[in-house]
Amino acid sequence: MITTMSLRDSLLDSAKEVFETMAFMALEEVREDQEAPRLEDETLLGTITFKGSLEGCLAICCGCRCARTIGANMLGADPDEPMSDDEMSDAIGEVANMVMGALKARVQNEVGTMEVSIPSVVRGRELRNSLGDRASKITVTVNLEEEHGMQFSLLYRESGD
């Protein structure tokens, strides 16, 4: 079975690939000995679930200002241009979808087929995702363009099937 470290590295590499290619933004991991950037009070949580020999949920959490910047970059729009809540959510859902796809491409030789859901996005305060007691969790905190804090997390467990 794939190791936690390998999954963690694959998650970070996948996130970097998506942000560099689709949003033209650089992200840097915040190491444990560094101070983590504070997320804004109101955040968006984009999630996408997967099942197979490994099942779970990938989540992306960032503040609304950060989400607006990501959406504007992906669309080639001015960050100060108005963006609807739907557009902002849609952009974060697409990021979750692409990070999941890139992660799947990196790990599928080790974990086999993964069936992936359609992403969903919620907006609120202190949002968390959970998968019960048996699940392992990997969290990667990053600095986006040295301006925004953002979190990627992977909740997973081996399937009982």
Place this chain on the structure above:
Amino acid sequence: MGKSLMIVDDSATMRKIIMRTVRMSGLEFDRTEEAGSGVEALQKLESGPVDVILCDINMPEMNGTELVKKARELASCSGTKIVMVSTESAQDLIDQVMSDGADGYITKPFTPEKFQEKLAPLLN
């Protein structure tokens, strides 16, 4: 005569991103249209074919693989080039959708160069 393009994706944001990337690739289409689902795409194709379809796979209602099969049953789409644009990268899925009638496959995340590489040969 100019070429026409249809982008099929359930995400309005992704449709805009694909449209922007096509423009950045240097490829030119005289007419472009969008559909938010396979069902909507089929309805539009029944009333008028297009030269190229860029189609997502994971969509509610009717997914991209079903759309490819149904589009290939339409006489009006016999010359339409269908290129899938998806996060799915499993080779068996790519092989399956190509044998169902797709003409190309682009994985997300993508670049303008990738669109140029995959689409330009289909437009000649």
